[in-house]
Structures are given as structure tokens and as C-alpha cells.
Amino acid sequence: MASASKPIYGSGIFKPVIEKCEGCNQVIEVEAQKICKTYTSPTAKWKLGICNFASHVKPDLSTATVKINPLKASKRAMGR
Numbered sequence: 099m100a101s102a103s104k105p106i107y108g109s110g111i112f113k114p115v116i117e118k119c120e121g122c123n124q125v126i127e128v129e130a131q132k133i134c135k136t137y138t139s140p141t142a143k144w145k146l147g148i149c150n151f152a153s154h155v156k157p158d159l160s161t162a163t164v165k166i167n168p169l170k171a172s173k174r175a176m177g178r
């Protein structure tokens with residue numbers, strides 16, 4: 099029978115969160131230590147960029163503006 103608490107979080111498998119995790123709603127406090135309830139190693143999660151489960155940070159998506167010659171675009175559209 100499952101208990102109300104989640105003993106796996108206090109097992110030592112889950113490493114403490116890092117500074118970049120501050121403000122994320124995945125952070126829980128277990129035995130006076132802040133850990134991530136999604137990933138066991140927050141440091142590794144942030145190694146290659148923004149954590150994909152971070153609720154407090156959004157990736158910076160930039161769109162490139164491409165100039166289109168209206169005349170060429172029209173001809174291209176007519177050709178198909």
C-alpha cells in the first residue's frame with residue numbers, strides 16, 4: 099500500500115536544485131533540502147541549455163525576417 103508521502107524523494111537519488119532552478123514550480127523541499135521532483139540531477143539538465151521542464155524560464159525564440167520580392171513571389175505562385 100502506498101503511503102501519503104513520497105519516500106523516493108528522500109532516498110538521496112535526487113540531487114539538490116541549482117541556482118537556475120530558483121522559481122521553478124517543480125522544486126519541492128524534502129528534509130530541509132530543495133530538490134526537483136522531475137529530474138534527479140538538475141545540474142545535468144541545465145548543462146546543454148534551458149531545462150525543458152522549467153516553468154519559470156522560456157526559451158528565447160527569435161524569428162528571422164526574410165525579404166521577399168513580391169514580383170518573384172507572384173511569378174512563383176503562378177507557376178504552380
Ligand code: SF4
Pocket residue numbers: 115116118119122123124125133134135136137139140143149150151152153
Ligand atoms: S524542472 Fe528543471 S528548472 Fe525546474 S527544478 Fe527541475 S531541473 Fe530545475
